[in-house]
Amino acid sequence: MRKVIGIGETVLDIIFKNDQPIGAVPGGSVFNGIISLGRSGVPASFISETGNDRVGKKIISFLTENHVNAENIYVYPESKSPISLAFLNEKNDAEYVFYKDHPRDQLEFVYPDIQPDDIVMFGSYYAVNPVIRPQMAAFLDHAKNRGAIIYYDVNFRASHQHEVMKLTPNILENLEYADIVRGSSEDFAILYKKTDADVIYRSQISFYTKNFILTQSKEPVELRAEGGISKQYAVEQNEAVSTIGAGDNFNAGFVYGLIKYGVTREMVKTGFSEELWDQIISCALKFSANVCKSIDNSVDVAFGKERQRELQDCLNNPV
Numbered sequence: 001m002r003k004v005i006g007i008g009e010t011v012l013d014i015i016f017k018n019d020q021p022i023g024a025v026p027g028g029s030v031f032n033g034i035i036s037l038g039r040s041g042v043p044a045s046f047i048s049e050t051g052n053d054r055v056g057k058k059i060i061s062f063l064t065e066n067h068v069n070a071e072n073i074y075v076y077p078e079s080k081s082p083i084s085l086a087f088l089n090e091k092n093d094a095e096y097v098f099y100k101d102h103p104r105d106q107l108e109f110v111y112p113d114i115q116p117d118d119i120v121m122f123g124s125y126y127a128v129n130p131v132i133r134p135q136m137a138a139f140l141d142h143a144k145n146r147g148a149i150i151y152y153d154v155n156f157r158a159s160h161q162h163e164v165m166k167l168t169p170n171i172l173e174n175l176e177y178a179d180i181v182r183g184s185s186e187d188f189a190i191l192y193k194k195t196d197a198d199v200i201y202r203s204q205i206s207f208y209t210k211n212f213i214l215t216q217s218k219e220p221v222e223l224r225a226e227g228g229i230s231k232q233y234a235v236e237q238n239e240a241v242s243t244i245g246a247g248d249n250f251n252a253g254f255v256y257g258l259i260k261y262g263v264t265r266e267m268v269k270t271g272f273s274e275e276l277w278d279q280i281i282s283c284a285l286k287f288s289a290n291v292c293k294s295i296d297n298s299v300d301v302a303f304g305k306e307r308q309r310e311l312q313d314c315l316n317n318p319v
Contacts, residue, residue: 001042001259002118002119002259003114003119004034004120005044005112005114005118005119006031006033006044006120007030007047007121007126008028008046008124008127009126010081011084011098012059012083013025013026013027015094015242016086016087022295025296025297026062028048029123029124029126030046030122030126031248032245032248032249032252032297033251033252033255034252035063035066036287036299037255037256038066038068039066040252040307040308041304041312044069045068045070046063046070047073048074049073049075049076049107050073050074050075051080051082052075052078053081055080055083059073066298072110073109074108082100083099084096085098085099086244091243092240092241092242092292093217093243094242096157107132107135111142114142115147116148117147118143118149120150120151121255122151122152122174123154124155125155127170128167128171140174140177149268150177151251152177152180152181152182153182154171154182154188154191155183156171156190156191158190164190175205179268179269180213180268181205182247182251183200183213184215184217184247185214188214192204197214197224200212200214201224210224210271211224211225212225213254215247221233223277226268226269226272229271229274229277231274233281235285238292238293241292241293241294241295242295244297245296246288246292249288249299250285252287252299253285253287254283256283256287256311257280257283259311260310260315261276261314263280287299287303290303
């Protein structure tokens with residue numbers, strides 16, 4: 001089966017409601033999606049870093065417990081692992097405070113095996129951080145040359161708004177690497193002061209890739225894709241316990257759909273049917289809806305087992 005390789009930060013998310021802690025779970029933008037894919041029976045590995053402490057050991061064991069290869073996690077010998085405090089508001093959306101002890105980023109790792117049509121997921125500040133940019137760009141270059149599908153989640157937080165000008169070259173380079181780009185309306189409001197899907201697509205995305213997904217919290221998902229496809233998808237309106245992993249798991253569900261329905265890099269480049277896009281986006285929305293039902297950052301184990309069975313059925317009986 002094809003593999004998914006994620007690269008991104010790891011943190012311990014301590015979650016607060018009414019200013020009281022209600023849980024602590026390993027997290028990180030790409031990390032959350034990779035855990036969901038591991039639970040869903042997709043061969044996955046993760047490239048990242050932790051501190052040499054109890055939190056770092058927990059993060060590595062959490063990956064392996066959820067069937068994700070953790071061989072490419074770099075452990076800082078004398079640093080503490082990053083922690084984030086996530087404060088849920090009345091809508092159960094999170095506001096974050098981050099604590100990071102690393103004196104300098106190094107990101108030392110051996111490239112995992114990448115075969116044609118494997119999928120690489122990357123995004124958030126980790127994808128544009130100037131300190132590790134040489135390693136990130138070299139890895140993306142390697143993945144592209146190996147024929148992987150590259151999925152980029154912009155995920156640009158307001159806390160980095162003051163760095164937009166400095167980071168723009170890295171963002172543009174990421175768009176060049178990407179075969180598929182997803183971002184939220186918040187991301188593009190921060191980066192470009194734009195929230196309209198067509199305007200963002202025409203002015204910022206389509207020059208680099210024709211495949212663009214805009215998520216807008218509870219508003220419809222917007223798709224613009226190769227072949228002139230332009231669609232909206234309604235989002236299930238359920239009461240959310242936490243929205244912390246909603247976007248991350250939309251990504252996971254989308255990547256799961258690419259594998260389930262046998263979408264190759266060539267198909268991504270040349271375009272495929274609207275019906276196939278509908279099926280893939282449906283997977284993304286299911287993953288996203290599931291994660292909002294708890295304070296966990298990834299889909300629950302029972303949901304993952306159902307997806308495992310679906311995936312096996314689909315791979316054993318291709319249409």
